[in-house]
Amino acid sequence: MEKLITILFIYILVDNFVLQRFFGICPFLGVSRKMETAMGMGMAVVFVITISTLVTWLIHYYVLVPLGIEFLQLVTFILVIAGMVQLVETFLRKASPTLYQGLGIYLPLITTNCAVLAVALLAVRQEFTLLESVVFGIAASLGFWMALVIMSGIRERLELSKVPAPLQGTAITLITASILSLAFMGFRGMMTL
């Protein structure tokens, strides 16, 4: 239990997946323009990461390891993730049209979000148990969501301010992210696994 709570805190605050570990930078820069889309994307990512970590962990320990084909890990994981995203999309469309309306357009983008594959790979590399892996997935994706929402809040304000011409667009976003990352450095060393 203690370890689970530690994992939760570490990957939300101390080792934030976006600001400290650089996973999922593309969506972080791409869909953080509006608070609303950031919320949608964040929710979709939490959903997909949690489910895909569960499935990839099971596949690794019950299929790949017994058969001795760990070298296929990468191909299997990425296919599972792509398949999961499709499955989640189809399932949501039938089961909860309102949720699908909200998340629909973000779901296909998640396949190439490197945070999803990173969580799956790191859970196996760090030899987490099934429960720890799921908590790790939830924590990492919540951290991603939080960073995305904070960023979109800043960017909505930034729209109204005057930015020097060469810095406009991605450059000023990166510099903002730098300051945000600097703020999150304050959590460093607070906890270790």
Add this chain to the structure above:
Amino acid sequence: MKNSYLADITRGIFKENPTFRLVLGMCPTLAVTVLVKNGLGMGLAVVAVLTCSNIVISSLRRFIPEQVRIPCYIVIIATFVSIVEMVLQAFVPSLYAALGVFVPLIVVNCIILGRAEAFAGKQPVLRSLCDGIGSGLGFTLGLLLLSLVREVFGNGTLLAETNYAVQLFGPNFEPMRLLAQPAGAFLVLGLLLALTNIVFKRLQIE
């Protein structure tokens, strides 16, 4: 005809530079560029994967059904990434350890899938080969510039952890540790982007 091959290579390096113009593949760009050695290693790994996957995807472009092309591309890319991963692990274990999980993450590097989708899936093999080399080198150039700034000012060295390591400044030099931190990666890349914006604007006006 020769000109178009050359154009395919140079386009990826300058006009459509993945790092500075298209802003793609940011995760490894920011994460591994603490040292020039890591940046260069990552860049060359991407060149290898991108060139191989472009060749295979381009030669199979008539056989891959339109509807399932993305999963097909991903499997082809993942295969080459697995090969590169094993080669790195066997021959340069120190680099493999330094790059860590970012080696398998080359699979989801948007540049590779982007080039497959935008170029290799439609163009003949030789042109796709040139495009792969060009885009890969453009990406390597981005990593090299970023890691150069971060290593020289953040660490005070050049080519550290290789046989050609140089201590650049005297013993009293206090390196800017911030640049070696995650925050420094965002900052330097942001400033480099601004710089390239200025350079490209100047070049187009003149």
